[in-house]
Amino acid sequence: MEVFDTEIAGVKIIHPKFHKDGxxxxxxxxxxxxxxxxxxxxxxxxxxxxxxxxxxxxxxHWQAAPHTQAKLVRVIRGSVLDVAIDIRKGSPTxxxxxxxxxxxxxxxxxxxxxxxxxxxxxxEDNTLFSYKCDNFYCPSADRGLYFNDPALxxxxxxxxxxxxxxxxxxxxxxxxxxxxxEEI
Numbered sequence: 001m002e003v004f005d006t007e008i009a010g011v012k013i014i015h016p017k018f019h020k021d022g023x024x025x026x027x028x029x030x031x032x033x034x035x036x037x038x039x040x041x042x043x044x045x046x047x048x049x050x051x052x053x054x055x056x057x058x059x060x061h062w063q064a065a066p067h068t069q070a071k072l073v074r075v076i077r078g079s080v081l082d083v084a085i086d087i088r089k090g091s092p093t094x095x096x097x098x099x100x101x102x103x104x105x106x107x108x109x110x111x112x113x114x115x116x117x118x119x120x121x122x123x124e125d126n127t128l129f130s131y132k133c134d135n136f137y138c139p140s141a142d143r144g145l146y147f148n149d150p151a152l153x154x155x156x157x158x159x160x161x162x163x164x165x166x167x168x169x170x171x172x173x174x175x176x177x178x179x180x181x182e183e184i
Contacts, residue, residue: 059119
């Protein structure tokens, strides 16, 4: 596998090795020893997946301390533009983001450490998104940031379809209104 650091420390793009032949492919999508050797020290305890149509935006989400989560995300079918926003109090990159296109075709994974809001826009119908978390979901710690806050200046693609958000995601605060994440 190849691991690429991004412009924000701790956020990584991973490209696992695919073994392709006439039958299809085989990929080792996760190996704790190899990921730890690459600097990803999270102990993943929960797997989640979502199925969505083109134009769906999920996020931007995180969990408040002490229930914070690191995530390792990938797309099994279809494609997304995935985004991680630094919301760590006092961070020199607070409010900055990293984005990457994840698709079944490119096989890339995205590692988002604790202290980041995370979300994505679905680029194709019938997209299946999968992610590992290093802490269990806690409803009372659930937080969000409005995906299209001008302060974030995220370059969301024009898809020619209406953006679909959950009712909860439509009501998230702007960056200037959140309580930045601070490790306890």
